[in-house]
Amino acid sequence: EPEVTQTPSHQVTQMGQEVILRCVPISNHLYFYWYRQILGQKVEFLVSFYNNEISEKSEIFDDQFSVERPDGSNFTLKIRSTKLEDSAMYFCASQFTDYAEQYFGPGTRLTVT
Amino acid sequence: GENVEQHPSTLSVQEGDSAVIKCTYSDSASNYFPWYKQELGKRPQLIIDIRSNVGEKKDQRIAVTLNKTAKHFSLHITETQPEDSAVYFCAAPLFGNEKLTFGTGTRLTIIP
Numbered sequence: 578e579p580e581v582t583q584t585p586s587h588q589v590t591q592m593g594q595e596v597i598l599r600c601v602p603i604s605n606h607l608y609f610y611w612y613r614q615i616l617g618q619k620v621e622f623l624v625s626f627y628n629n630e631i632s633e634k635s636e637i638f639d640d641q642f643s644v645e646r647p648d649g650s651n652f653t654l655k656i657r658s659t660k661l662e663d664s665a666m667y668f669c670a671s672q673f674t675d676y677a678e679q680y681f682g683p684g685t686r687l688t689v690t
Numbered sequence: 691g692e693n694v695e696q697h698p699s700t701l702s703v704q705e706g707d708s709a710v711i712k713c714t715y716s717d718s719a720s721n722y723f724p725w726y727k728q729e730l731g732k733r734p735q736l737i738i739d740i741r742s743n744v745g746e747k748k749d750q751r752i753a754v755t756l757n758k759t760a761k762h763f764s765l766h767i768t769e770t771q772p773e774d775s776a777v778y779f780c781a782a783p784l785f786g787n788e789k790l791t792f793g794t795g796t797r798l799t800i801i802p
Binding site: 608633672684 | 724726736783787789793795
């Protein structure tokens with residue numbers, strides 16, 4: 578069964594450094610998302626991406642964040658200058674069409690020190 | 691505002707008994723209601739979902755009911771087993787958006 582994959586599984590970085598989190602969505606899916614989950618809390622929406630552009634972003638997704646789909650398979654989240662409060666689990670999700678099931682990747686645990 | 695409320699936050703159930711988790715949502719136009727199970731350190735896994743044109747859906751020991759008038763939906767797990775222990779999240783797309791707004795989660799513990 579096809580799955581969303583994410584790399585790396587764990588990233589440790591120093592405050593102020595740039596990080597890029599990578600995702601490979603399910604191949605025929607058209608909608609892509611990044612969510613984050615601070616330890617012990619609920620899953621929070623960051624950004625949605627469709628037709629090669631951002632369709633919606635949350636207030637968390639400020640100008641330190643960016644997303645890209647550099648080729649036909651990868652979907653990346655970049656944080657330009659990480660802060661301590663960016664420490665969280667970041668999940669990528671993909672969806673075949675709007676209001677269909679969203680499938681989550683295994684997540685990247687980002688630790689900012 | 692955009693809100694999905696979930697209760698209870700923790701639930702302990704004797705093995706073999708039933709568990710019920712409830713969510714309410716703020717947008718009467720929402721039409722898709724998934725439930726996710728998240729084991730410790732793992733991804734949220736879709737376990738069941740329901741669309742607004744039906745009131746109930748069942749898959750073996752798991753069922754979801756939807757009351758559109760009251761804007762709430764519930765997850766029912768019958769004959770609970772230790773492997774049902776996890777955090778369960780409800781979610782809904784609100785106000786015409788595809789993104790999911792998640793509830794705050796219910797930590798379900800099955801007592802052997």
